[in-house]
Amino acid sequence: MKQQIAKRPVMAGANAPGRGKPGRMLRSKAVRVWTEMKKNKHAYVLMAPYFLIFCTFTVIPVLLSFALSFTNFNLLEQPRWIGWQNYARLFVQDDIFLIALKNTLLFAAITGPISYMACFIFAWLINELPPKLRAVLTLVLYAPSISGNTYLIWTLLFAGDSYGYANSFLMKWGFIMEPIQWLQDTRYVLTILILVQLWLSLGTSFLAFIAGLQNVDRTMYEAGSIDGIRNRWQELWFITLPAMRPQLMFGAVIQIASAFSVAEISIYLLGFPSVDYAAHTIVTHLVDYGTIRFEMGYASAIATVLFTIMLTVNLVTQKLLGKVGE
Known part of the structure; x- marks a missing residue:
């Protein structure tokens, strides 16, 4: 052995x-x-x-x-490696970035889910209408997202004198005695920015949801009624939403991108920078350092942080949408 x-x-x-x-x-x-x-x-x-x-x-x-x-780069000299100094400066020394981060997260937490649900709810309601009426309402709801005079409308609405529509209405009915500086008061600027974004939110995601609803196989509803589905809410959860997963994911990506990348509305409506940075966002901070100060290394660090946040939110949203219909 x-x-x-x-x-x-x-x-x-x-x-x-x-x-x-x-x-x-x-x-x-x-x-x-x-x-x-x-x-x-x-x-x-x-x-x-x-x-x-x-x-x-x-x-x-x-x-x-x-x-x-990870470099110090100003477009004139060769990039110089500085390691994690840009990120340390971003989170430890740059108080304006922390304000922009807070504003962006608050803005995205409010406008992202609300605009996403509004896009789907309006698309779901319009989908039940006759084709001609559905086409007209789709155009009416989609028009604000492509209109070129958006900022003019909201500037007139929230003008700081008595001729502004908001001030005129409130003064006429006795709610206020003197005009409010809507676009210069730090108490209102972020709220106005959120309202404008919600008004513009019925864009590409809205059209994608309508297309997805139109492509749901109608025989699935008949099969569902045989299997025990008894009301519209069960149809929505067990048939409509699972059949629309690609459109739902596409709409989520679009809404997340628009919620976290807000800058143009803030710049044109509230000025750049806004009063006391009350409507300052990560993208406006990126514009400041990337296109005005030309500190490209620092601007790249800001862009990397924003990309990481958006990627994380996208991954979480994808997992949540994967549970639809379960």
Whole structure:
């Protein structure tokens, strides 16, 4: 027995049981992927132009921005590596950024969910109407998001003199005795910014939801009634929403991007910078350092923080939408 044990060969390295299994699995997976790519080579050829443009103008700039966030770069001199100093300055020394971060998170927490639900609710209601009436209402609700005189309308509404519509109405009915400086008072500017964003929120997501509702297979509702679905809310949760998952995810990405990247409304309506930075956001802070001060390394750090926040929110939203209909 001892001789048999002594003569037993010792297996080591790649010959040991299970040692080569991960390598074989990777090779087999690579072979399957390559076979699938060869099978669909025509589709990849058609996708190649968009993929090249996407990589050139999106992926590569994001990677370069992340690399520049660790440097001191002013467009005139060569980037100089400074490590984590930009991020330390951002969260420890830059009080304005902390104000912008607070405003952005508050703004996104309010406008993101409300505008997302409003887009779906209006699309769901309009979807039940006759085609001609549905087309008219879709145009009416979508028009504010593409109108060019948005800021003029809201500037007239919240003008700081007695001729402003809000002041005129409140003074006429005796609610106030003198005009309110709506766009200069720190108590109101962020609220006005939120109202304007909500008014503009029925945009691309709204159209995507209408398209998704139009493409839901009607036979699924008949099958659902046989399986025990008895009311419209059950139809919505167990049939409509699961069938619209791609549109729901697309709408969520659009609304998250618009909620976190607000800047144009604040700049044109409330000034740049706004009074006491009351409506200052991360993007306006990025515009300040990127296009005015030309501190590109510091601006890249701001952009990286914003990208990380948006990516995290997108991942959480994707997990939540994956549970729809369960």
